[in-house]
Amino acid sequence: MTDKASDHKRWMKLDNAAKIYPAAKRRRWKALFRLSATLTERIDPAALERAQHATLARFPGFATRLKQGVFWYYMEHNEGGPPIEPDGPYPCPPMDFRDNNGFMFRVRYHDRRIAVEIFHALTDGSGGLCFLKTLVAEYLRIRYGAVIPRDDEILDCTAPASPDETEDAYLKYARDIGRSRREPDAYYLKGTKESDGFIHIVTGMIPVDAVLTRARDKNVSLTEYLTAALIMAIDGIQRRRVWHQRLYKPVKVCVPINLRNFYPTNTMRNFASYVNPGIDPRYGHYSFDEVLNAVHHYMRAEVTEKLLNAKITTNVRSEKHAALRLTPLFLKNIAMKLTFDRVGDRKASTSISNLGRVTLPSEMGRYVTRMDFILGPQSRNRVVCAALSYGGVLYLNFTRTIKESMLERAFFRCLVKRGIPVKVESNDRW
Amino acid sequence: MSYCVNCGVELSDSEKCCPLCHVEVINPKAPWEAPVDRPYSRHVNTIMKRIDRGYLATLAGLLLFIPCIVTVLLDILSGDGLTWSAYVIGAVGIVYISVLLPFYFKKYHTLAFLSADFAAVALYLLLIERMGGGRWFLGLGLPLTAAAGICTIGLAFLFSRGLAMILAKIGVIMITIGLFLVCVEVLISLYAYGELRFAWSLYALIPCAALGAATLVLERRKKLKESIRRRLFY
Numbered sequence: 001m002t003d004k005a006s007d008h009k010r011w012m013k014l015d016n017a018a019k020i021y022p023a024a025k026r027r028r029w030k031a032l033f034r035l036s037a038t039l040t041e042r043i044d045p046a047a048l049e050r051a052q053h054a055t056l057a058r059f060p061g062f063a064t065r066l067k068q069g070v071f072w073y074y075m076e077h078n079e080g081g082p083p084i085e086p087d088g089p090y091p092c093p094p095m096d097f098r099d100n101n102g103f104m105f106r107v108r109y110h111d112r113r114i115a116v117e118i119f120h121a122l123t124d125g126s127g128g129l130c131f132l133k134t135l136v137a138e139y140l141r142i143r144y145g146a147v148i149p150r151d152d153e154i155l156d157c158t159a160p161a162s163p164d165e166t167e168d169a170y171l172k173y174a175r176d177i178g179r180s181r182r183e184p185d186a187y188y189l190k191g192t193k194e195s196d197g198f199i200h201i202v203t204g205m206i207p208v209d210a211v212l213t214r215a216r217d218k219n220v221s222l223t224e225y226l227t228a229a230l231i232m233a234i235d236g237i238q239r240r241r242v243w244h245q246r247l248y249k250p251v252k253v254c255v256p257i258n259l260r261n262f263y264p265t266n267t268m269r270n271f272a273s274y275v276n277p278g279i280d281p282r283y284g285h286y287s288f289d290e291v292l293n294a295v296h297h298y299m300r301a302e303v304t305e306k307l308l309n310a311k312i313t314t315n316v317r318s319e320k321h322a323a324l325r326l327t328p329l330f331l332k333n334i335a336m337k338l339t340f341d342r343v344g345d346r347k348a349s350t351s352i353s354n355l356g357r358v359t360l361p362s363e364m365g366r367y368v369t370r371m372d373f374i375l376g377p378q379s380r381n382r383v384v385c386a387a388l389s390y391g392g393v394l395y396l397n398f399t400r401t402i403k404e405s406m407l408e409r410a411f412f413r414c415l416v417k418r419g420i421p422v423k424v425e426s427n428d429r430w
Numbered sequence: 431m432s433y434c435v436n437c438g439v440e441l442s443d444s445e446k447c448c449p450l451c452h453v454e455v456i457n458p459k460a461p462w463e464a465p466v467d468r469p470y471s472r473h474v475n476t477i478m479k480r481i482d483r484g485y486l487a488t489l490a491g492l493l494l495f496i497p498c499i500v501t502v503l504l505d506i507l508s509g510d511g512l513t514w515s516a517y518v519i520g521a522v523g524i525v526y527i528s529v530l531l532p533f534y535f536k537k538y539h540t541l542a543f544l545s546a547d548f549a550a551v552a553l554y555l556l557l558i559e560r561m562g563g564g565r566w567f568l569g570l571g572l573p574l575t576a577a578a579g580i581c582t583i584g585l586a587f588l589f590s591r592g593l594a595m596i597l598a599k600i601g602v603i604m605i606t607i608g609l610f611l612v613c614v615e616v617l618i619s620l621y622a623y624g625e626l627r628f629a630w631s632l633y634a635l636i637p638c639a640a641l642g643a644a645t646l647v648l649e650r651r652k653k654l655k656e657s658i659r660r661r662l663f664y
Contacts (some may be wrong), residue, residue, distance in 0.1 A: 089472055
């Protein structure tokens with residue numbers, strides 16, 4: 001954070017990816033995601049509040065409020081913390097920062113579960129996971145006196161924050177040559193919106209080994225396997241709903257890529273890119289193996305340091321362009337909102353965000369029975385998916401803002417047909 | 431543990447119905463019981479109502495009041511009393527009723543609001559007649575407004591009652607437009623000449639009615655629709 005002698009409040013700029021979110025947010029939609037940990041006993045809110053206080057001291061990027069400058073949004077240090085709230089019937093309802101004491105995240109609890117819901121301008125899934133792990137570690141220390149070893153993923157709250165944890169890694173690693181972001185629009189999954197804004201969550205719990213075995217049999221990764229199953233599900237829906245093959249649109253799934261796997265950085269802020277593997281059903285009826293092949297080779301070709309760097313360079317160059325930098329914020333907001341509406345979620349039919357295998361030290365793992373990663377509703381796509389695996393179980397969480405559950409049904413049936421046992425849980429109202 | 435017979439997935443104990451296909455879980459060996467610990471709370475946080483639509487509408491209405499006051503003042507100060515500013519006030523009134531009034535209500539009551547809109551238009555025409563002189567409101571203005579209102583409200587009523595097919599909607603709209611144009615000519619001829627005269631409106635009614643009837647027939651003939659689709663296949 002920049003310390004200004006004349007201004008006691010520390011502040012920092014938004015990272016390159018974060019700049020779109022304050023501009024694109026609406027009253028009823030903010031880019032939120034949620035991470036939760038289910039413990040062995042009921043949550044004590046008082047202990048959780050103390051844990052939050054301790055954790056916030058270690059995460060200066062989270063202890064901020066969003067402020068409007070003349071040319072850009074920025075984040076300013078915020079004292080205190082958001083109120084600890086009981087969880088609601090569905091995750092990631094719209095967040096009003098004013099109800100949160102200005103903070104851009106909130107901590108909730110229900111029964112034995114601690115959940116953190118984060119506005120995407122603060123961080124991405126990896127950064128959010130680090131925050132959750134540290135929060136839970138602090139909670140366990142306060143509640144049970146547990147001594148949890150600290151490392152890069154569970155930070156030591158007594159140590160000061162390192163400056164490289166708040167660096168904008170996009171600016172650091174972007175080079176000179178960008179590449180076009182143009183690609184065709186994807187098939188849009190329509191449905192009946194819930195009149196009261198209810199967000200449906202369907203969780204599929206799958207033994208990791210079951211999926212990994214089948215993925216390895218096909219020489220693909222777990223993410224590629226799940227992506228292919230999603231594409232098959234959406235393709236089937238499009239074939240039933242669109243009457244002519246010539247009217248089919250490409251079926252693509254947005255897969256975020258953690259750039260920390262390519263560049264050395266300790267940043268706790270956003271540092272991810274994305275790819276949109278998919279198929280074009282106009283060419284014919286794809287079998288599952290063909291889809292797997294397409295996804296696998298697309299990922300092999302696109303998920304490389306060079307091509308990902310070109311992608312982030314395009315965004316960084318836009319940010320550094322003199323004309324854009326000198327445009328007043330209110331004009332930038334209008335332009336970014338329009339761009340986001342026109343481009344934003346249109347390039348993919350849905351998203352699947354996989355945080356991978358989450359491991360905890362044994363001192364902590366014996367208190368934590370389950371972890372979940374849930375994406376908040378997107379601005380346009382009605383159904384999205386998030387995944388992580390913990391304790392040998394893959395937790396797939398579908399977030400849906402429409403009544404119809406055809407995508408989840410088709411997806412899980414695709415897995416069940418291939419001999420993968422699936423257990424489902426939901427927040428359906430009864 | 432129960433499984434969904436449709437989807438093949440195992441169902442968590444908290445699931446009364448399969449969340450994927452909504453088929454009820456009926457397992458004689460393990461009848462469903464509401465779990466003590468639900469996976470998600472039933473506690474509903476108040477969805478933020480920070481933006482009160484009614485308050486916004488009132489605020490916008492007050493803002494609209496400003497041009498009214500300004501025009502009235504200018505009008506009065508010009509020395510002739512209230513003249514042209516009445517038109518401005520009337521127009522603002524129509525904007526208020528058609529745009530801002532629905533904000534006070536949670537749901538858009540189509541028929542009620544449309545009726546209010548046409549009533550506002552009729553009152554505005556009355557105002558114009560009073561200000562401009564003449565005796566055309568009862569003979570022409572009101573009947574034309576009523577005819578337009580009846581056509582629009584009738585269409586809205588039909589569509590809200592479930593006339594969902596696009597071809598049927600187009601057909602009904604075409605026929606309504608044709609009949610409305612006939613109505614317009616009838617009213618104009620009665621007002622201007624005191625008698626019924628049909629001239630131009632039939633030239634509009636016949637193609638509108640023909641097109642409308644054709645689309646309605648086409649809508650009901652599934653085989654014909656299919657065959658046209660097949661012939662137009664490219």
